[in-house]
Structure formats: structure tokens, C-alpha cells
Amino acid sequence: MLPTTPAAGMPLTLGRNGRTPTTLRNRLASAPMERNYGTTDGHITEPYIDYLVTRARAGLGMVTTEATYVRADGKGRTHQLGLHTDHMIPGLRRLTDALHAEGALAAVELNHGGRTAQSSVSGFKNLAPSPVPCPTAGGEVPRELTAAECYELVAAYAAAAKRAVAAGFDVINLHGAHGYLIHQFMSPISNHRTDEFAAPEFFMNLVIDAVREAVPDTIVGMRVSVLEGPADGISAEQQVAIIGRAHLDKLDFLDLSAGSYDAGEWIVQSGEWKPGILSDYTQAYRRFGLPLGMAGRLNSPEIIEEVLSNGTCDFVSLARAIHADPAFVGGVLRGERYRPCIACNVCIDNLGLGQVTCTVNPAVGRSRVPVPTPAVRSTSRVLVVGAGPAGLTAARELAEAGAQVTLVDDGARPGGQFALAERMRSTPDFHRFADWSASENERLGVEVRLGTHADTSDAGGLARDFGADAVVIATGGRWPAAGFVGGESPRVTDIRDWLAGHQEMLDGGSRGLEAVTIWGADSVAMSVADTLASQGTAVLIIGPQESLAPESGRRAKILAVPRLEDNPRVRIFLSSTIEEFDGDRVRISRSGMDEQWIDAPGELLVSRSVLPLDGPLTAEQREAELSRSASIPVAMAGTVVDTAAAIVSNAVKSGYDAAQRIAAALDARADTADSAGAEVAGNVPVRRSLPVISQRTGDPAAPGASKPVAIPPLGTPLRRLGLAQLSLVGTAPPDLVTIAAEAGFDFIGARVRPVTATERPYNLQPGSPMLRETLARMADTGITVEDIEFLLLDGTGLQNGADQREAWLRMMEAGQALGASTLTVACSDPDLDRFGDHLAQMTQDGKAYGIIPTLEPIAYQTVRSIPQAVELADRADCKIVVDALHVNRFGGTWAQLEDAADLVPMIQLCDGPAIPPPSREGLILESRSERGVPGEGEFDLPAMLASFPADIPVSVETPSGSRVAALGELAWAKQLKAAATSVLITPAFTWSTT
Known part of the structure; x- marks a missing residue:
């Protein structure tokens, strides 16, 4: 239980050394999370304003824009925000006015990408303290800055700070973390200089001084990585020493984060790391006497209350939790319900691909208008088959829209195959989505029938049996048997079925399992292999994929893949196909190489990524076919019937979209019924209908003729x-x-x-x-x-x-x-x-x-x-x-x-x-x-x-x-x-x- 007056709800005043104090209404701030919602030339967009204002309206004390570049050659994302010219000011002023109207302070983080900025994105040659490339950002070798150019960049930070104040921002945060330019000057990895800029703090202090001079009365802070991550980077102790030499009297707060591009696992942490992971590092910064912000796995009201009430930090910087649901703010401040983040890191992995979406919130980052699921009549009954992430999402959306929903699954608990993922080493937070979905089912009155088999090949029969007006099929489709010689062996098992039957393994009791062979190298195979290998099992992975879990982003597998590759008891054969299995060995083929037999110990677990789908029909064709045969709306959900990668994020989105299609179809049927009733009553709704226009006349009634033109009086618009x-x-x-x-x-x-x-x-x-x-x-x-x-x-x-x-x-x-x-x-x-x-x-x-x-x-x-x-x-x-x-x-x-x-x-x-x-x-x-x-x-x-x-x-x-x-x-x-x-x-x- 949260306290009646949580520490998170207490105001916080920033401002020192005579600067005008500025007060946050509470201790909750949004972190400068990048989202790719801007324009290609750095302007803010209406969708971005909507997104940030929604979170201000939820109650945040301070809303921070993403890392915003101070000069065009520092742009690192295709749709990143900029403060590099005065043209940015009016749009950002609209943002800050809207945030202030909601009672939140407006903050901006100033940044330059340095070596992480790539010319393919910015259009400019990248620049850095030394010509050291950043492989994870693209690997372009930067040009080394001259001393004069370093001073020019310092001036760019100051100019951007002035623009920020002109745009109405209350707070400026200097990005001194995560391997960007200021941090590059600090790090021995990226700074090999011998001039005055060789000192780790020199460039940082020039920026602090210049920004303070440019905006003398504005609240200014700095984001700091408490450690860089790589062994040859800045250690935790070294970082404290560098900050001790900073011109701290000109700053009003420090915002503590961690990591760099060379250690991305520290920037956005995996779900397997403990909540409040940076708490162990903050005490060292208390000596500086500045208010401290902190990020890092702050994903529940309980951990936020803990770090604030015990003085670990003075405010928290929230990113993924409020990206998943702005209502998280109400959960922290007032104990309200919210949709939980599951630390899957799809958001950060999407950053290089386009708009940042969310696994658990399918409406985020998909359009300007998160169109609500259409309301349906309370008498409408919908059957949802399958209680995995797609089915749970569809059931919730339709129940929220007003339908009476029955959810059936032949499993023993909601979550379906997704419930297996929460037992894996790298995805322990996945249970939060299943738990939340269960509570939502209860809140919305969804009838859940577990251990109930439903024959999805006969949607019409299902509808009759359950008295449903529409059916959502969210079972993921059917799969054929393994397609190789020996595939009928009792030692060949679908990996998901095997997991469901080995609960003791999932509970950590599998230390007696000597070995297992996995055919397929997708994300499921990776997670299972990583979990088993961590318990001492020898694992052989064979897959047609060119890399492990290619459908997952880098951050989603940033810990698991290196562990597997470094484990001597794990063998990995990629770009490989199994041709035969004799019970003890497999015969594999690889392009350009002779076939070979390999010892295959233990059972052979088959991942679905190596099997063909059952049938050539697309999801739309299958939906149309089922709807016609059933004479009711039928929607397919689940990534198996789509072309998208089979990951949880796509399953949730497909369930959301299926619910929208069903609700719209039910609404249309209701409209048809209403129209029929109105026609009987002599009140037929009029729909605008236009005749086909013959090409040589504007008058469909007189082909070939010309039409006299009525000229309106002068001084009035003459045309529609x-x-x-x-x-x-x-x-x-x-x-x-x-x-x-x-x-x-x-x-x-x-x-x-x-x-x-x-x-x-x-x-x-x-x-x-x-x-x-x-x-x-x-x-x-x-x-x-x-x-x-x-x-x-x-x-x-x-x-x-x-x-x-x-x-x-x-x-x-x-x-x-x-x-x-x-x-x-x-x-x-x-x-x-x-x-x-x-x-x-x-x-x-x-x-x-x-x-x-x-x-x-x-x-x-x-x-x-x-x-x-x-x-x-x-x-x-x-x-x-x-x-x-x-x-x-x-x-x-x-x-x-x-x-x-x-x-x-x-x-x-x-x-x-x-x-x-x-x-x-x-x-x-x-x-x-x-x-x-x-x-x-x-x-x-x-x-x-x-x-x-x-x-x-x-x-x-x-x-x-x-x-x-x-x-x-x-x-x-x-x-x-x-x-x-x-x-x-x-x-x-x-x-x-x-």
C-alpha cells in the first residue's frame, strides 16, 4: 500500500546562487526519451505535442523533450527534435504553452551526437574529439575537431539555450551522458587528444559556463552517466571525480543515468536487472549538494516511493513506464490502475526504424489519432478464442467498448504461450502484462473459460455454441509437423509444448537436465537456450537464421546473446537446416558447405520459425472466408497469421486491430438495423451520393451540353x-x-x-x-x-x-x-x-x-x-x-x-x-x-x-x-x-x- 501522501507528491524547488527558484508540483519528471516523432528537419509535430501534453495532463511535475540537437551536424535520428535554428522556436513555444496550461514545467535536453551522429542521417560529416568510430551507431569514422571548432560547438550549445528560453522552456538539461559529445570528451575510449581538451572536464565546463552566461536566470542541470559500462571506459569512481571538477556552482541539479553506446544495456536496462538499479551509485553524488534526479528501472509506484522517501534521489526521470501508459503517474501519486511496462525494450529498438511504439500499449506511436475502439451495444456478444497477448488485448478492447465478451482458452491460465516467456531469464517482467490483463478482465466483466477447447475451423458453429454475434480467433493458427526425415520421432517436440510440460525447469529445478538440442534460432529459442544454459544445461542451437533472434532488436537481446556466445557448453550453427534426425544426431546443410552429421544430445525442440505456415491464404483472406461461412464478423489476431515478426509487440497490436475491426463491423450492423427501422418509419437517413460524371460535361443530366455559370457578386469567394x-x-x-x-x-x-x-x-x-x-x-x-x-x-x-x-x-x-x-x-x-x-x-x-x-x-x-x-x-x-x-x-x-x-x-x-x-x-x-x-x-x-x-x-x-x-x-x-x-x-x- 502506498502512503496517503507519497513522497512523489511533494513539491520540489530548484534554483540556487541567486537564480529565481522554480518549483515542480511533484517529484515526477519525464526522461528525455527519444521517440522519432518530429519532422525530418527537426521541427516538433502535432502528434509529438499531443503525446507530451497527454503526459503533462496525467500529472507530471516536469515534462522533458528528447535529446534535442544544438547544431545540424549533431543530429542522430531521422526525426529528432532540433534547436539549431530560430525556426524551431514557434513550434516549441506552442509545446511549452500547452505544457504550462496543464501545470507542468517544460524542460529541454540539449545535445550533440558527435561520433554517434552519422552523415547518412544528418547530411554532414560527423565530428568528435578524436577519430574513433562508434560501431553501434553505424561505424562512420568521425573527423577530429580542431580546437577552434570545439569552441564553435560550445557557442552552439549557448545559442540553443537562448532559443530554448525564447521558446518558453523553464529548465535546460545538458546531455553529458550516454556517449554523446560532452561524454565523448570525458571518455578515454573516444578522447585521445593532447591539447587542453584532453582533460575530461574541459569541454564540459566550457559548455556549462557558456550556457549559464547565455541564460543567467534559467534552471540548468546536467545528465550524467554514473558509469560508462565498458571495462576501458569511465568507471563509477572516475565519473564522480570528473563531476567533482565540474563548475557545479552554475548548475541547479544533476540527473543521473548510466551507460553509453558501447554499453547500451546500461542506458535502457533489461528486465532481468533489479528495479532502481542506479540507487547504489547516487550516494557518491550527494557530496556535491545538488538536487539529484535518477533514472533506471523505476517501473512501479513502490520502487519510486522507496528511492524518494529514503533520500536516494530528489526526483525521478521516467521513460518507459509513462510511455506504456501516462496513467502510471496517477498510479504513483494516487494508487490508480495503470498499464505496466514489461521492460521488453521494443521502444528503444524501434528508434532506428521509425516512430517508437510500445508492446503493451498498441495505440502509441501508430498515428496522430489513437482512434478509440468504436462503442458497441451492450447486447453485443463477442467470443474471443485464445488467451495469449493477442486474445487478452482483443477481449479487453471489446469489453471496454461495451460488448459482452467471453474469452476461452484450452490452457490452465491466461497468457497462453506468453505465460511461458515470463519464466525466462531475460523476460521476468512479462508476467506484469498477464496480471494486468487478468485484473482488467475482472474489472470489465469478461467471462474467462480456461481448459475449454474451441474448434476455430468452424467459426459459425462456435458463434452458435456461445451465442456470439462475432468471433475473434487469436490462437496463432495451426502448425504442421516437423518437415525433415525423422520428424515423427517422439523425441521431437514443439518447443512451446515442451516448456509447458516442464514446469520444474521453469522454476529453476532443471539442474539435472544434461543437454538439449533446439532447431530454430528465433527469440523463443534464444530465451529458452539462455535460461537452460544458465542452469548448466549443454545446448545445441541450429537455425536457418543468419543471427540469433533476428526479429528482436539489439536491446532485447543485449545480455542473452553474448552469454550464449561466450558459454563453452553452448554450440551455435546458424544459416543451417536440419535434413535428418536419427535420435542422437542431426544431419545439417549449409550454403556452400558439405552436409555434416552433428551429435544432437537430449530432445530435439523445434521452434516455429523453421516451420511453414499452414496454407497460402493471407490473414485478410482467411478473415473474409471465415466471415462469409459464419455469416458473422470474424477477425484473426496473432502474429502467426500476419507477415509481421512473431513477437509479443506484434501480437498485442494484432489483437487491438482485430478488436477495432470487430467493433466497427458490429456498429455497422447496428446502423443497418437502425436504417431499416427508420425506412419503415419513413425516415431514411440520407447518404451523399454522386453520379458518374461523363468526361465532356459537368452536368450528368445533359451529356455533351455546357452549363451556364451563375456568377456571384464581386467581393465574395467565387468557388468552393x-x-x-x-x-x-x-x-x-x-x-x-x-x-x-x-x-x-x-x-x-x-x-x-x-x-x-x-x-x-x-x-x-x-x-x-x-x-x-x-x-x-x-x-x-x-x-x-x-x-x-x-x-x-x-x-x-x-x-x-x-x-x-x-x-x-x-x-x-x-x-x-x-x-x-x-x-x-x-x-x-x-x-x-x-x-x-x-x-x-x-x-x-x-x-x-x-x-x-x-x-x-x-x-x-x-x-x-x-x-x-x-x-x-x-x-x-x-x-x-x-x-x-x-x-x-x-x-x-x-x-x-x-x-x-x-x-x-x-x-x-x-x-x-x-x-x-x-x-x-x-x-x-x-x-x-x-x-x-x-x-x-x-x-x-x-x-x-x-x-x-x-x-x-x-x-x-x-x-x-x-x-x-x-x-x-x-x-x-x-x-x-x-x-x-x-x-x-x-x-x-x-x-x-x-
Whole structure:
């Protein structure tokens, strides 16, 4: 039980030597955890602001941004935050204002990557105290800094500190840990200098002095690694001595962490290490008289209360615990329930891949809008088969949404195969997720039936037996027998089945187990081998994988793999396949080598990573097939039926997504029933429906005829005005609807899914929760969707791994649900005849959906002119969409525009300088991210608009990541609206009414 007034809830005042005191409302701060949520040029994004503000709202005393680079050559992550220019200030000011509104202090950590920054990420040659590469960061050999350049970098820290204050930050934390630049000057591994910068504290003190001079009245602290980690690095005693020579009178606190890139296990600790792991090192820093922060395995209210109440530290720096759930703050302060972190380290391992997600919280890092699972009627009954992580997640989400959920499993306890992982040496915290899920089941009234077998091949029969309206199958699928000679031997066992039958081994009682052979080298095999080997068992590992546990990130296996590789009783054969097993030996084959027999002691345990899946169907195909046969919604969950790696994180995400699909399907069925009832009552809901548009007229009722144009009075906007998705490319469609409405637009052009790799993930496919959320906001605001953006036809027959026709049919289905009338198409196919055939097929397909393709006369590769587009559109009987940038860059006469006018259902409006970029790459960059605001460029927009009838709507398509970051999404949208309106009301038009 927590005390009534926990130590964590006590205020803490920082500030000394005459500086204005600043008070934290409690002792809980967020650590400067990197998340890759920024833009590629260092600006903060709306998703990032949402993420941090959510944690401030949960009650943190201080919210800290991630390691934020002070100069562009110090950038270490693709989407890391920067404070390297004044352009960063407005966006960060929006963040700090929002944090202050929630009662939290705003802190920023200033950093330079030094040798850990790689030119492939930053675009600059990396720099360091000495030319010592960092293998774990990429291995690029840095250029040694001159003394003058060292002083220039000191000035960069000071300049960034000034910007931080201008942006509204209350606290500045200097990153002197984890093997970054300040730490590199301290370490004998990376500093081999002989000048004044050879002294470990010299560069650090220059930075402290310069920052203090730049921001004399601001709270400034420094993050310190209490030890570096490697044997030839800074020891704990040496680090205390270095900090003893720091200019501590100019600092207001020390924030204690540990490790470096050469010892990453100390930066983000494994679950097998004890909570509060750094407590043993803090006492040595008490001599300096500064308030101490501390990180390191602070994953429960109990350990936080312990380290604060006994004076180990003065505040705690929380990262993974509040990443998993902001409600952890309430758990510490008030004993509230929260979703626990399990120390799997998927978060840190994802950092080099993209947005940082979370195993136990599937909504983190996956989109701007963590769309809640749609509410369902309380009479809806759902059966979930399988109580592993996928099934537990699906059951909880559906119960939270209001459904009556029954969860069945043929095991003896919830957790399924996941329950075995919690008994492994490297993953002892995994039980926390199963325990939390069990308590959530009880809280939400989920009926759990263990020891109950369910035949998942007959979903309809299951639904009838359990009285269910929908079924989630989360069993992970079925597996065939081992596919090699001798595979039917009784000594060949599925590794998970073997574990389930050897509870004494899991409890540490297997010291009599002499030897075991494992076929497969995935994460399960690694964990089992590591656990058995630690108890003295001889282990032989044979796997087709090129490395141990390739599906796991480096931090998830940072302790286990070296232990296995260094253990003389462990033999490892990678890139190897078992061809035969005779009970005592295995015959293995490896590419480029002769087959060989190897002694295989003990049982042969088979990991599923070496076995084929049962059947060629994809998860979507299996779901569709089961749903049709069962006549009810059926969703598949579990990584086995997906292409994603078979790790817990993907299982939880698949369970979450399956729950969303089921809830949406149940909600849709309820809507259908409601609509049927309304029709009987004479109150049929009206859905916006658009007819197919014939190519040579804007009037579907009069093919071949022209339509008179009604001219509005001068001084009013002449056209309906829309906001294109590209103008706010990082914004998910539901938010785009809301922003468009608040900015005064009439409609939007929406993307069904991201087009480029840098966009945030979202999905507007029919049945998806995000589609339903978008439709709900459209109904609330009156905003419509006119166009679906866009489909790139490249002639290869592939579209993100799927057939192109399948891709456009799915887009049209989504467009129909949204009420769109057009689908924008671009061409990168060098064969225009083939492209024309595709376009004609699209036009025919679109008639079934009320969607017509609109060809952009631009791809910077193939179609580059209005006449080209007209010719293709005439051939395919489709439309074209005209963008000011197209005409400006590739030319076109007013006569050509007027001739194409009756083919144009929409105009895309932007602007730009008269001189185009010199290269194709520059043109592409301009098109995607640097278009000009209407009216700010040199192109005659009113003259172009005069070529088209006044009833053709205009969509503003002007992206600028830097300006969005500086202004915020809504302010940017309002600026675009004002600029476009100014162009539209220019009374310089002579309208044709023929």
C-alpha cells in the first residue's frame, strides 16, 4: 500500500546562487526519451505535442523533450527534435504553452551526437574529439575537431539555450551522458587528444559556463552517466571525480543515468536487472549538494516511493513506464490502475526504424489519432478464442467498448504461450502484462473459460455454441509437423509444448537436465537456450537464421546473446537446416558447405520459425472466408497469421486491430438495423451520393451540353474551397476534417493511406475505425470529401506489394464510403499505352462506385503537359485535375487550359517563383514539400482561374513542413484559407457562359 501522501507528491524547488527558484508540483519528471516523432528537419509535430501534453495532463511535475540537437551536424535520428535554428522556436513555444496550461514545467535536453551522429542521417560529416568510430551507431569514422571548432560547438550549445528560453522552456538539461559529445570528451575510449581538451572536464565546463552566461536566470542541470559500462571506459569512481571538477556552482541539479553506446544495456536496462538499479551509485553524488534526479528501472509506484522517501534521489526521470501508459503517474501519486511496462525494450529498438511504439500499449506511436475502439451495444456478444497477448488485448478492447465478451482458452491460465516467456531469464517482467490483463478482465466483466477447447475451423458453429454475434480467433493458427526425415520421432517436440510440460525447469529445478538440442534460432529459442544454459544445461542451437533472434532488436537481446556466445557448453550453427534426425544426431546443410552429421544430445525442440505456415491464404483472406461461412464478423489476431515478426509487440497490436475491426463491423450492423427501422418509419437517413460524371460535361443530366455559370457578386469567394491532404501531410484524415472546418474550408481531399515513407500511418479502408471517425467528424462539421488522393501507376503491376487494380478498387471503395467523386491519379509508367489501358480500366471500375479517375498532368517522369493529359483522358473517358504548379513548371497556354476546362472537376491551387528548380529531384521536392502559398509567388493565378467556369471548386495544396511546425496545423490552414480567398475574390475575370 502506498502512503496517503507519497513522497512523489511533494513539491520540489530548484534554483540556487541567486537564480529565481522554480518549483515542480511533484517529484515526477519525464526522461528525455527519444521517440522519432518530429519532422525530418527537426521541427516538433502535432502528434509529438499531443503525446507530451497527454503526459503533462496525467500529472507530471516536469515534462522533458528528447535529446534535442544544438547544431545540424549533431543530429542522430531521422526525426529528432532540433534547436539549431530560430525556426524551431514557434513550434516549441506552442509545446511549452500547452505544457504550462496543464501545470507542468517544460524542460529541454540539449545535445550533440558527435561520433554517434552519422552523415547518412544528418547530411554532414560527423565530428568528435578524436577519430574513433562508434560501431553501434553505424561505424562512420568521425573527423577530429580542431580546437577552434570545439569552441564553435560550445557557442552552439549557448545559442540553443537562448532559443530554448525564447521558446518558453523553464529548465535546460545538458546531455553529458550516454556517449554523446560532452561524454565523448570525458571518455578515454573516444578522447585521445593532447591539447587542453584532453582533460575530461574541459569541454564540459566550457559548455556549462557558456550556457549559464547565455541564460543567467534559467534552471540548468546536467545528465550524467554514473558509469560508462565498458571495462576501458569511465568507471563509477572516475565519473564522480570528473563531476567533482565540474563548475557545479552554475548548475541547479544533476540527473543521473548510466551507460553509453558501447554499453547500451546500461542506458535502457533489461528486465532481468533489479528495479532502481542506479540507487547504489547516487550516494557518491550527494557530496556535491545538488538536487539529484535518477533514472533506471523505476517501473512501479513502490520502487519510486522507496528511492524518494529514503533520500536516494530528489526526483525521478521516467521513460518507459509513462510511455506504456501516462496513467502510471496517477498510479504513483494516487494508487490508480495503470498499464505496466514489461521492460521488453521494443521502444528503444524501434528508434532506428521509425516512430517508437510500445508492446503493451498498441495505440502509441501508430498515428496522430489513437482512434478509440468504436462503442458497441451492450447486447453485443463477442467470443474471443485464445488467451495469449493477442486474445487478452482483443477481449479487453471489446469489453471496454461495451460488448459482452467471453474469452476461452484450452490452457490452465491466461497468457497462453506468453505465460511461458515470463519464466525466462531475460523476460521476468512479462508476467506484469498477464496480471494486468487478468485484473482488467475482472474489472470489465469478461467471462474467462480456461481448459475449454474451441474448434476455430468452424467459426459459425462456435458463434452458435456461445451465442456470439462475432468471433475473434487469436490462437496463432495451426502448425504442421516437423518437415525433415525423422520428424515423427517422439523425441521431437514443439518447443512451446515442451516448456509447458516442464514446469520444474521453469522454476529453476532443471539442474539435472544434461543437454538439449533446439532447431530454430528465433527469440523463443534464444530465451529458452539462455535460461537452460544458465542452469548448466549443454545446448545445441541450429537455425536457418543468419543471427540469433533476428526479429528482436539489439536491446532485447543485449545480455542473452553474448552469454550464449561466450558459454563453452553452448554450440551455435546458424544459416543451417536440419535434413535428418536419427535420435542422437542431426544431419545439417549449409550454403556452400558439405552436409555434416552433428551429435544432437537430449530432445530435439523445434521452434516455429523453421516451420511453414499452414496454407497460402493471407490473414485478410482467411478473415473474409471465415466471415462469409459464419455469416458473422470474424477477425484473426496473432502474429502467426500476419507477415509481421512473431513477437509479443506484434501480437498485442494484432489483437487491438482485430478488436477495432470487430467493433466497427458490429456498429455497422447496428446502423443497418437502425436504417431499416427508420425506412419503415419513413425516415431514411440520407447518404451523399454522386453520379458518374461523363468526361465532356459537368452536368450528368445533359451529356455533351455546357452549363451556364451563375456568377456571384464581386467581393465574395467565387468557388468552393477545399484543403488538400498534402497541405498537412502529417495529419490523419479525421483531424484534417476538424481543422478544415475550423479554418473555414468547405471540403477536403483525403488520402486513404500514406503515400510516402515519411507520412504517419493511418487507414481509411471500409470498416476501419479511422474511417468511422472521419465520417463522424464530417457529420459534425458539414465538411465533405470531394477527392481521394492519390494513386501512382508505375507500370510494374505492383502497388505496395499488391496488384494495382486491387489497390485502386480498395481506394474507390473507401472513396465511395466518404462520398468522394474523384480519385487523383499520377503516372510514372514510361509506357503511355499501358498507362492508358490502366486508366481506361479504372474508369470502368469507377462507375460501380460513383468515382471517376482524375489524371494529374504531372509525375516529373512521364506525363508533363496539359495536351498529354487531355489526350489520355479522352482515350480513357476520365477527367484531369490542373495544378498551378503543373502549368508554371511545364508550360501551357491559356488556350490549352480553356480547351481542357470541361475535363476539369477541380483545380489545385498553389504558387511559386517563376524559375523552376534545375533538376528533376528538385521538382519532386518542390511538389511534395515546398509549394508556394497562393498569392505569394510570381505566377498569374487569377489568369489561370479565368480559364475555368466559376463552379469548378478549388483545392489548396501547399505543403511546408517547416511552416506547419512553426505555426501549428490550424494556424497554417487559416493562412492558406485567407491566401486562397484573396486570390479567388480578385475581380479580374471574364467568364465564359457557353
